[in-house]
Amino acid sequence: MASQRLNSTAASLLGFLHDGPRTGAALYRTAESRIGDFWSLTRSQVYRELEAMTSAGLVRAGSRGPRDARTFTITAAGRAAFRSWADLDPEPETIRFPLLLLVGFGEHVAPARLREHLAAHRAIHAARLAAYEAIRDQAVAGTGSTSAAHVRSAADQPSPERRPFALATLAFGLAYEAAVLDWFADVERILPPPRDSE
Amino acid sequence: MASQRLNSTAASLLGFLHDGPRTGAALYRTAESRIGDFWSLTRSQVYRELEAMTSAGLVRAGSRGPRDARTFTITAAGRAAFRSWADLDPEPETIRFPLLLLVGFGEHVAPARLREHLAAHRAIHAARLAAYEAIRDQAVAGTGSTSAAHVRSAADQPSPERRPFALATLAFGLAYEAAVLDWFADVERILPPPRDSE
DNA sequence: TGGAGCATGTAATGAGTTACATGATTGG
DNA sequence: CCAATCATGTAACTCATTACATGCTCCA
Numbered sequence: 270m271a272s273q274r275l276n277s278t279a280a281s282l283l284g285f286l287h288d289g290p291r292t293g294a295a296l297y298r299t300a301e302s303r304i305g306d307f308w309s310l311t312r313s314q315v316y317r318e319l320e321a322m323t324s325a326g327l328v329r330a331g332s333r334g335p336r337d338a339r340t341f342t343i344t345a346a347g348r349a350a351f352r353s354w355a356d357l358d359p360e361p362e363t364i365r366f367p368l369l370l371l372v373g374f375g376e377h378v379a380p381a382r383l384r385e386h387l388a389a390h391r392a393i394h395a396a397r398l399a400a401y402e403a404i405r406d407q408a409v410a411g412t413g414s415t416s417a418a419h420v421r422s423a424a425d426q427p428s429p430e431r432r433p434f435a436l437a438t439l440a441f442g443l444a445y446e447a448a449v450l451d452w453f454a455d456v457e458r459i460l461p462p463p464r465d466s467e
Numbered sequence: 468m469a470s471q472r473l474n475s476t477a478a479s480l481l482g483f484l485h486d487g488p489r490t491g492a493a494l495y496r497t498a499e500s501r502i503g504d505f506w507s508l509t510r511s512q513v514y515r516e517l518e519a520m521t522s523a524g525l526v527r528a529g530s531r532g533p534r535d536a537r538t539f540t541i542t543a544a545g546r547a548a549f550r551s552w553a554d555l556d557p558e559p560e561t562i563r564f565p566l567l568l569l570v571g572f573g574e575h576v577a578p579a580r581l582r583e584h585l586a587a588h589r590a591i592h593a594a595r596l597a598a599y600e601a602i603r604d605q606a607v608a609g610t611g612s613t614s615a616a617h618v619r620s621a622a623d624q625p626s627p628e629r630r631p632f633a634l635a636t637l638a639f640g641l642a643y644e645a646a647v648l649d650w651f652a653d654v655e656r657i658l659p660p661p662r663d664s665e
Numbered sequence: 666t667g668g669a670g671c672a673t674g675t676a677a678t679g680a681g682t683t684a685c686a687t688g689a690t691t692g693g
Numbered sequence: 694c695c696a697a698t699c700a701t702g703t704a705a706c707t708c709a710t711t712a713c714a715t716g717c718t719c720c721a
Contacts, residue, residue: 276708277565284572294673307567311710316674336673336716355576359565359584361591367475367557369505369639374482375632378553386557393559433657434573440653441567448646455638459631474680492701509682514702516680534688534701 278310279318279327280354286328286343287351293319294338303435306442322347372456380463391453398446405439408432476508477516477525478552484526484541485549491517492536501633504640520545570654578661589651596644603637606630 275283285291285299297315300308319341322328327347331340343351368390371378427435473481483489483497495513498506517539520526525545529538541549566588569576625633 277563277568278708281568281572284568284575287575292673297673304568304571307562307564309561309563309709312674313676313711314709317708337675338673351575355569355572356580358587359569361588362562362564362566363507364505364560364562364643365475365507366505366560366639368560369636370475370479370482370502371553371557372632373502373636374479374553375635376629377482377485377549382554389556390559430574433659434570437573437654437657438567438571440657441564441650444646444650444653445562445643448642452639452642455642456635459635459638461631476680490701495701507681510702511683511704512681535703536701 274357275350275354276318277308277354277360278314279322280351281308281310282315282318282322283327283343283347283351283354286341286347290331290340290342292334292338292340296341304438307438325350375460380461383460384463387453387456391450394446394449394453398443398450401439401442401446405436405443408436408439472555473548473552474516475506475552475558476512477520478549479506479508480513480516480520481525481541481545481549481552484539484545488529488538488540490532490536490538494539502636505636523548573658578659581658582661585651585654589648592644592647592651596641596648599637599640599644603634603641606634606637 281300281304282296285296285303291299293316294312296319297310297312300310300315319328319330323330323341325346327344327350328341329344331342333339368386371383371386375383479498479502480494483494483501489497491514492510494517495508495510498508498513517526517528521528521539523544525542525548526539527542529540531537566584569581569584573581
């Protein structure tokens with residue numbers, strides 16, 4: 270009955286519940302800020318997984334509070350389930366990049382429009398890179414709590430215990446965004462240059 | 468009735484159908500080889516979308532052949548739908564990277580196991596980078612049809628018309644895999660080194 | 666004190682995956 | 694011509710997103 274392989278979303282919720290009981294909404298907020306950059310999820314998923322894990326005995330639900338809110342607490346079975354999830358080989362990553370589709374079908378797309386799309390997305394990625402750099406710079410500067418725009422709030426600062434792992438995931442964001450920006454430069458070189466009349 | 472925003476999977480099928488009528492299985496094969504690296508899909512999705520697009524008048528289904536196979540042909544409405552999809556701002560990409568979850572929850576994962584997972588995935592990405600490099604090298608060498616392992620079959624060579632776009636998407640794969648490999652090196656530096664007893 | 670805005674949770678729909686059924690092909 | 698294998702399509706299920714309902718909170 271116990272273990273059919275936990276999905277990664279559920280496992281993540283269990284991961285957060287190691288830090289103490291939380292309500293669904295709180296878990297959603299935490300997930301967004303701590304893993305949202307490489308694991309998308311929605312509020313509905315959180316509640317669905319909590320419900321399922323309650324039935325499975327991995328978490329225990331408290332009684333209803335203010336807005337029908339319940340706090341969920343991880344059980345011993347929940348900790349065990351998390352551990353066996355962490356022991357399995359992680360699935361390969363999936364990337365779904367609509368802009369690349371557009372480039373791949375470039376022959377059927379108006380060249381000017383394609384360039385507009387590319388420019389817009391380059392700007393987005395430049396901003397994300399800058400945001401990650403700001404977080405990194407703040408992290409290396411110590412706990413100087415000057416909270417700039419796009420920088421995670423002080424409440425989300427990793428504990429000393431967690432810091433190297435948070436830095437490691439941040440490093441991925443930095444490497445990824447830098448690579449994407451390089452790619453935009455590649456594309457400029459590869460694609461046929463605009464013809465005069467456009 | 469006509470246009471509620473086409474999803475990207477459906478749009479891609481329309482994209483392929485620009486090259487002529489195709490059967491569901493053929494579309495699936497083409498999709499895997501031409502966009503599979505940045506847009507995952509399954510056979511079931513292909514058939515579902517074709518069914519829906521038939522109802523919507525974007526494609527026309529031929530009569531049943533050999534194994535109940537039907538060929539689908541793009542209609543004028545289908546071309547129009549593809550064009551308006553291509554005109555909309557593409558959605559931001561989504562990445563779901565289970566290995567990063569594991570790193571993010573590193574505090575709760577056995578250090579030795581975490582390193583094993585990292586090593587296994589580094590090998591996968593090294594292989595993917597090598598495969599992309601092989602494709603690139605073959606592409607720049609002209610149509611020399613020495614088909615090595617991991618290299619796309621000659622049937623999938625882009626037409627001259629399509630070549631710059633195929634190179635641009637390939638460039639993404641190269642940039643991405645290189646960045647991931649860099650990141651593995653970062654992680655080595657960031658994470659606490661193994662303690663003697665492990 | 667009442668109502669505008671927001672936080673929390675739920676329901677309905679859409680997309681994606683896995684597992685299966687059925688019909689061709691091919692080699693002995 | 695039969696059996697093993699593979700290609701094609703479908704059905705059942707899981708996961709993900711969007712749109713909604715309801716109830717707090719806080720300020721005019």
